[in-house]
Amino acid sequence: xxxxxxxxxxxxxxxxxxxxxxxxxxxxxxxxxxxxxxxxxxxxxxxxxxxxxxxxxxxxxxxxxxxxxxxxx
Numbered sequence: 001x002x003x004x005x006x007x008x009x010x011x012x013x014x015x016x017x018x019x020x021x022x023x024x025x026x027x028x029x030x031x032x033x034x035x036x037x038x039x040x041x042x043x044x045x046x047x048x049x050x051x052x053x054x055x056x057x058x059x060x061x062x063x064x065x066x067x068x069x070x071x072x073x
Contacts, residue, residue: 009034009041011058017043020059028061 011017015031032042032050040052 009038009055011041011055011060016061017058018061019043019053019057021057022053024053025057031058 011031013031013033017029017031019025019027019029027043027045029043029045032044034041034055035052039055041055041058042050042052043058044050
């Protein structure tokens with residue numbers, strides 16, 4: 001009997017994310033998707049590179065303010 005494991009992620013393709021842990025903390029990017037090992041995800045970083053990072057290091061990017069104006073990270 002085949003079993004299918006359903007993986008639920010709090011991130012969806014296209015979500016703005018930020019690395020909230022690890023050696024590249026503060027890196028902003030866009031969630032591309034989970035890898036085969038669902039503990040890892042691909043992120044399109046602001047410089048155009050797509051890199052993998054542990055999902056546990058990711059958080060949703062927060063809106064930032066600059067000079068009273070709000071913009072998305």
